[in-house]
Amino acid sequence: MIAWSKGLAAGLIGLGVIVLLAVVAPWIWGADATHLSGAARAGVSGAHWLGTDALGRDVLARTLVATRLTLVMTVLATAIAGTLGILLGTAVWVSGPRVRETGLRLIDVMVSYPAIILALAVAAILGAGAVAAVVAIGVAWSPAFARLTANLAASVAGRDFVATARLLGVPPYRVLTRHLLPNIAEPLLVLLSVAFAGTLTALSGLSFIGLGVQAPSYDWGALLNTGLAALYTNPAEALGPAVAITLTGVLAGFVGDGLAAGADPHRMRVLGGRRGRAAAATVAASSAAASAASSAAASSAAARAERTAGDRPQAxxxxxxxxxxxxxxxxxxxxxxxxxxxxxxxxxxxxxxxxxxxxxxxxxxxxxxxxxxxxxxxxxxxxxxxxxxxxxxxxxxxxxxxxxxxxxxxxxxxxxxxxxxxxxxxxxxxxxxxxxxxxxxxxxxxxxxxxxxxxxxxxxxxxxxxxxxxxxxxxxxxxxxxxxxxxxxxxxxxxxxxxxxxxxxxxxxxxxxxxxxxxxxxxxxxxxxxxxxxxxxxxxxxxxxxxxxxxxxxxxxxxxxxxxxxxxxxxxxxxxxxxxxxxxxxxxxxxxxxxxxxxxxxxxxxxxxxxxxxxxxxxxxxxxxxxxxxxxxxxxxxxxxx
The missing domain is CATH 3.40.50.300 (P-loop containing nucleotide triphosphate hydrolases)
Incomplete structure (x- = not known):
């Protein structure tokens, strides 16, 4: 259960308005966004609230129309990042110990690289374009999901009901979908909302440097690129997409903060609570390993003596x-x-x-x-x-x-x-x-x-x-x-x-x-x-x-x-x-x-x-x-x- 707050309500209402705008904007302002008025680089006026671009097209109309493509790309990239990361983070905890160790090390290596660097590498391999940008950002953000998911899954995987499922012979995919994912869904939902803002910024950045959306298509990042040329003559041309990116990211942050603050505290205690006794025994045993080397010979001798000391009662x-x-x-x-x-x-x-x-x-x-x-x-x-x-x-x-x-x-x-x-x-x-x-x-x-x-x-x-x-x-x-x-x-x-x-x-x-x-x-x-x-x-x-x-x-x-x-x-x-x-x-x-x-x-x-x-x-x-x-x-x- 999620408790409502003012920040969460404001974020959801604001994002709702932007989504509605993404649906209706191409129908209402689509013609204005492509109309060549002949007034190239016109300043702010009653006819053009944010001025016009180099071809005389209305900047405000283009900014509103670009909302649809920007949101679609952001949602797709976030979905790719979440799906890849969640599958990797949970799969390591339902697999065998060797796969688990390899998976955890792989996640550590992936997290060590900045997401934007990984995105640039993927985009360079796939080439410029909207599809390449979505895949690149989705892959680049997946390690963050994988790390959080692995940590959350670790807190659940050692609990008694998961141990019981394994005793019952429940297959790994059922343990994943039935026992792990439902119990870590709330914090993952919070991360999804936060990742949405980061993905939006990263996609806009790729389009800004020419690796994202290509003409004649355009998103907020591409509009920000074209507006940069007129920054000193008509700063409003860059202001429109910049405000759109910032406002949408802030509203997504409000949603994430609201979800984190309003999550059921009982459920969060359950997720972050004590692990199964068997897993706790492993941790406790590991912490006592400092003097293992010095006592190995004595333990071995004791074991041999115990095996030969007297006759054990027989079953x-x-x-x-x-x-x-x-x-x-x-x-x-x-x-x-x-x-x-x-x-x-x-x-x-x-x-x-x-x-x-x-x-x-x-x-x-x-x-x-x-x-x-x-x-x-x-x-x-x-x-x-x-x-x-x-x-x-x-x-x-x-x-x-x-x-x-x-x-x-x-x-x-x-x-x-x-x-x-x-x-x-x-x-x-x-x-x-x-x-x-x-x-x-x-x-x-x-x-x-x-x-x-x-x-x-x-x-x-x-x-x-x-x-x-x-x-x-x-x-x-x-x-x-x-x-x-x-x-x-x-x-x-x-x-x-x-x-x-x-x-x-x-x-x-x-x-x-x-x-x-x-x-x-x-x-x-x-x-x-x-x-x-x-x-x-x-x-x-x-x-x-x-x-x-x-x-x-x-x-x-x-x-x-x-x-x-x-x-x-x-x-x-x-x-x-x-x-x-x-x-x-x-x-x-x-x-x-x-x-x-x-x-x-x-x-x-x-x-x-x-x-x-x-x-x-x-x-x-x-x-x-x-x-x-x-x-x-x-x-x-x-x-x-x-």
Whole structure:
């Protein structure tokens, strides 16, 4: 939505008058513009308000008639510049990483040259004429559109709804037209109005130096050229086209300023807001690259030691999801996730907890194959039942067997599209279901997650729903294809406490009713303990403890980090009453500065000298319970009764 202002109204009204003039001027003053009066270079008079030219033709009439050709050429050149620039700027963000890198570098090179220099080069190649001038200016202005479009598209391409579209296997051209362009349309409209003024000036400049419109045709730039010869005897001959160029450019500037000032501030915040968590992780990882070279040898040694230190718990044969030795590397080479192994059984809710930056979301996005292109993930095993997630997995199976619920419900849906179209997309694309049946199923899915008036909600845009309703709709969308695994990446963090409890109850209901396995990511150990069956504690890119939710709730955690998290968590029951909360001193190490030994050693109360030498091996602490700590002694083996 655009809010009206005086400047915007004045600009639109003024341009409207000029457009009307361009339509009617050749009919009304066309004869006067070509009539040879015999009064060559006549000055200003009642018969000729701006005098006459060298052939005795009325300058005012010629200026008014030239409006049509000038505006047509300007509109065409602006359209060429906008089309080329927008296509190039958005195409790089829906293509592969190599094409993207090449495209961005190409845009940088094109922007480095002044537009008028590029226009002169194109015009010199194509020759003088109106068509050559339009093409030259259109090509010359396209880099500006490409640069802005690429920057805007980058802010949208990393958001959750684009990641979901890619998970669903939406082709690049559909991602471009359905998800990217509608969300960057307002700032591009502002640039179009500003570019119109610049294009008008550039076209007039080409005609002024003889590379634009050729006689007998004429535009404002050509009239300005002929008026230059009589500048000292009849300055009004040059004044008419000069005022026309200036006034039209100023009015276009008013429109651009009005659009920029009146654009919906909520939409602009959405466009310029935070990127997807996976893309943010890439940026954060890149910023930590300064000391990567000095720690490369130590990281390599730590990795080798970790692979041989102790026996890792093996995934059971009935595991639905199996991940073994998952390693995720940033574009700069440092290891963000260092050898994570986990499994999820059918119908099981497995929680992953840890401080921000521990690698929880990166692990989840690697499983869903939603990591940024520049981030590389490797694993010995990465499998969902019989589906190998490391190779070219079937898009249909990947889109229907894994569902993802993101952290921010405001970023989960495309703000430019209605809820119904976004929910039905996966059914229509991967299940081949018709529009009517897909909408019926989507309405039932919304009803199952306790959204009132589901049929009406399908016709609404995301901003018309509350935060809790958007998150429920996101869960409905993820469950619409009846996935075998649901990845919930901090789905309650952005919600208030009451809505958090409702979403957790909904996830429990889905798990009990449908038997859906879940991988639940959170930094809140209390939420994890209340929802999950089994808990994985991550720290600095590694899993440091695995235990049952019952053991966690009962305080039977063994790793010092898990105990510290519990001690820092408020409790409202009798056992926690009156117990002061503690804090964990220090901060987790950056990926590039991860020590060769235990990453928690600098913050641990039980630290020993050899903790700095090698990563601690996993130590068995009970049935389905292990922790990686040098200070722990293995639990005694208890034989079951025959």
């Amino acid at each position: 059971p044969e009935d595991a639905l999801l199996t991940v073994d030795d998952l390693r995720i590397h940033a574009p700069t080479g440092e290891e963000l996730v260092a050898g994570v192994s986990l499994h999820v059984r059918p119908g099981e809710i497995v929680g992953v907890v840890g401080e921000s930056g521990s690698g929880k979301s990166l692990t989840a996005m690697a499983i869903a194959r939603l990591l940024p292109d520049a981030v590389r993930a490797d694993a010995s095993v990465l499998r969902l039942d019989d589906l190998d997630l490391r190779g070219a997995a079937s898009p249909d199976r990947l889109a229907t067997e894994i569902g993802v619920v993101y952290q921010d419900p405001a970023a989960s849906f495309n703000p430019a599209l209605r809820i119904g179209g976004q929910l039905t997309e996966v059914l229509r694309r991967h299940r081949g279901i018709g529009r009517a049946e897909a909408r019926e199923r989507a309405a039932r899915a919304l009803e199952r997650v306790h959204i009132t008036r589901p049929a009406a909600r399908l016709r609404q845009h995301p901003h018309e729903l509350s935060g809790g309703m958007r998150q429920r709709a996101m869960i409905a969308s993820a469950l619409l294809t009846e996935p075998r695994l649901l990845i919930a990446d901090e789905p309650t963090t952005a919600l208030d406490v009451t809505v958090q409890a409702e979403i957790l109850d909904l996830l429990r209901e889905v798990n009990r009713r449908d038997g859906t396995a879940m991988l639940f990511i959170s930094h809140d150990i209390g939420v994890i303990a209340s929802l999950c069956h089994r808990v994985l504690v991550m720290y600095s890119g590694r899993i440091v403890e695995e235990l049952s939710a019952a053991d966690l709730a009962a305080g039977r955690a063994r790793h010092p980090y898990t105990r510290a998290l519990l001690a820092a968590t408020p409790r409202l029951d009798a056992a926690g009453g009156g117990t002061p909360l503690t804090t964990i001193p220090g901060r987790p190490p950056a990926p590039a500065g991860r020590p060769a030994g235990c990453a928690f050693a600098s913050r641990c109360e039980l630290v020993m000298p050899h903790c700095a030498d090698a990563p601690p091996p996993p130590v068995r602490a009970g049935e389905d319970h292990w922790a990686a700590c040098h200070a722990l002694e293995p639990a005694p083996q208890v034989e079951s009764a025959p």
